[in-house]
Amino acid sequence: MLGVGDRLPDFKVVGVKPKFNSHEENGQSAFEDITQDSFPGKWKVIYFYPKDFTFVCPTEIAEFGRLNKEFADRDAIVLGGSSDNEFCKLAWRRDHKDLKSHPAWQFADTTGSLIDGLGVRAPQGVALRATFIVDPQNVIQHVSVNGLSVGRNPQEILRILDALQTDELCPCNRPVGGDTL
Numbered sequence: 001m002l003g004v005g006d007r008l009p010d011f012k013v014v015g016v017k018p019k020f021n022s023h024e025e026n027g028q029s030a031f032e033d034i035t036q037d038s039f040p041g042k043w044k045v046i047y048f049y050p051k052d053f054t055f056v057c058p059t060e061i062a063e064f065g066r067l068n069k070e071f072a073d074r075d076a077i078v079l080g081g082s083s084d085n086e087f088c089k090l091a092w093r094r095d096h097k098d099l100k101s102h103p104a105w106q107f108a109d110t111t112g113s114l115i116d117g118l119g120v121r122a123p124q125g126v127a128l129r130a131t132f133i134v135d136p137q138n139v140i141q142h143v144s145v146n147g148l149s150v151g152r153n154p155q156e157i158l159r160i161l162d163a164l165q166t167d168e169l170c171p172c173n174r175p176v177g178g179d180t181l
Contacts (some may be wrong), residue, residue: 081107
C-alpha cells in the first residue's frame with residue numbers, strides 16, 4: 001500500500017459526475033475519464049468502498065455528500081469509488097434515497113488501475129475502506145484504512161484535511177478551524 005510522501009500513481013477510471021442520476025442528462029454524459037492529472041491545483045480526497053448496493057457504504061457516501069461543500073471550500077475534490085461499473089453507481093443513486101443527485105464525484109475502477117496502484121485490494125477481491133488525502137502536487141499526505149465491515153468518519157477526514165492545509169503543528173483533537181501550536 002502506498003503511504004504518506006508517495007506520489008499518486010498513474011491511473012484511469014470512469015468518473016460519474018456529481019448530481020447525475022442517468023447516463024445522459026440535458027445532452028451531457030454522466031461519465032468522464034478521471035486520471036492522476038484531473039483537477040489540477042486541487043486537493044483530492046479519494047475514498048474506496050467495497051461494493052455498490054451494500055449497507056455500510058451508502059452511509060459513508062451520503063455523509064461525504066453532505067460535507068461536499070466544506071471540502072470544496074478547502075479546494076478539495078471528493079472522489080469515492082469501488083470496482084463496480086459506472087452504470088451500477090447511477091442505478092444505486094436512483095435506487096437509494098440518500099444517494100439521489102449525489103453532489104460529489106464517484107468513480108468506477110473496473111480495471112483496478114487505482115485500487116491496485118494504491119495497493120488497497122482486499123483478499124476478497126474488493127477495495128478496502130481506504131481513504132487518501134492527496135495534495136495539489138499529487139503527493140499523498142494522509143492514508144487511513146478500515147476493515148470491510150466498519151465505516152469511516154468523513155468528519156474526521158475533513159478535520160485532517162483542514163489540519164494538513166494549515167502547514168502548522170496541529171494538536172490532538174484540533175477541531176476544524178481550530179488553533180495551531
